[in-house]
Amino acid sequence: MKRASLITLSILAALSAVHSAWAVDYPLPPANSRLIGQNQTYTVQESDRNLQAIARRFDTAAMLLIEANNTMAPVPRPGTVVTIPSQMLLPDAPREGIIVNLAELRLYYFPPGENQVQVYPIGIGLQGLETPEMTTRVGQKIPNPTWTPPAGIRARSAAKGIHLPAVVPAGPNNPLGRYALRLAYGNGEYLIHGTSAPDSVGLRVSSGCIRMNAPDIKALFSQVRSGTPVRVINEPVKYSVEPNGMRYVEVHRPLSQNPEQDTQNLSFTLSSDFTQFAQHADVRKEQLQKALTRRAGYPVAVSGENGAARATEPSLSMQSGQRGDAVSEGEVSGTVTQ
Known part of the structure; x- marks a missing residue:
């Protein structure tokens, strides 16, 4: 799958209706830089179904839209201008293979031999x-995986009156989607996979596996090797x-251990390197301090005369394109049989 550059993406957005998801390649910055991309804005249309559909349109996560816009209704009113957080700092990790940052609900893939990084939204446990x-x-x-629901998931589903089969065959209704990457961790119970519930991508809803949109896992699967x-x-x-001396922070709401916790006010554990x-x-x-409190989920400059300013974000006014599929509820597991 050939993924458009951010510049090409912006041009296409201005000229035509968008598709149900946009995947973006970011050119890798120099080794002493971590800043990539730039933010965008989008005006909500009458036909926009919900926040997840808007997120899927830009291949980002619903929770990232909530962070970037501070407060956001599940179905934003038409005319609402939404910040799309498509600028970010690369994680502090080697630029190779796959990096999943749970806190920002993003997966980064560094294709070998290419000076780029691909960024995808994910759903997590x-x-x-x-x-x-x-x-x-x-x-x-694993192409066309079948799903064998573990005993724990079957028991939880049964308690809700849902009786799962022993094995769910491969196909469009399989909770693992069309493609799965089994991770060599533990007993192999954790997967990066697609989903039959596209609105669950960008949220904390799985039983521990990493979910991706169908076009995204297809693209990743085609490139990644065992x-x-x-x-x-x-x-x-x-x-x-950054090389020009500017200092940036990108702050996300920390993952809570309790659904009732207010992650906007949940305390961080900051490293000694960050303190320095x-x-x-x-x-x-x-x-x-304002950035640490606001937790906007995009880079904010904290040095120089414009320390309070976030990065530039072009304003794109677009019509809605195709709508995403309906949500199907239910949990998925990381156990797959072939």
Whole structure:
């Protein structure tokens, strides 16, 4: 799948109706830089079904839209101008293979031999069934997976009056979608896979696996080889000193252990390296504290005269394109049989 550059993406957006999902390649910045992309804005149309459909249109996560816009209704009113957080800092990890940052609900893929990074939205484990942090690799590629619901999921579903079959065959209604990448971690119970519930991507809803939109997992599956390194991290606060001396922080709401917790006010555990970054003479402490409190989910400059300003974001006024599929409720597991 050939993925359009951000510049091409913007041109196409201005000229025609958008598709149900946009995937974007970002050129890799120099080794001493982590800032990529730029934010956009979108005006909600009458035909926009819900927040997830808008997120899918830009291949981002619904939770990221909520962060970027501070407060957002599940079905935003037509005419509402929505910030699309398509600028970000690369995670603090080697630029190879797959990096999943749970806190920002994004997967980064660095194609070998190419000076680019692909960024995808993901769904992750809900509270009590969290996706674990890990350093591993792709152990197996599984096209057209079947799904064998584990005993725990079958029991929880039965308690809700839903009786799952012993095996769900491959096909469009399979909760694992059309493609799955088994991770060589634990007993192989964790997968990166598609889903039959597209509105669940960008949320904490799985039983620990990593969900992707159907076009995204298809694109990733076609490129990734068995043995590709995979790192799953939890990094709600990212920061960077750019080559021009500007300092940026990108702050996401931390993952809660309890659905009732207010993640907007949940405390962080900040590293000693971040403390050193924050204490630098160039950092405007008031702006940094504002960024840590606001938790906007996109890079904010905390040095220089424009320390409060976020990165530039072109305004795109577009008509709605195709709508996403309807939501189907239910949990999925990481157990697959062939």
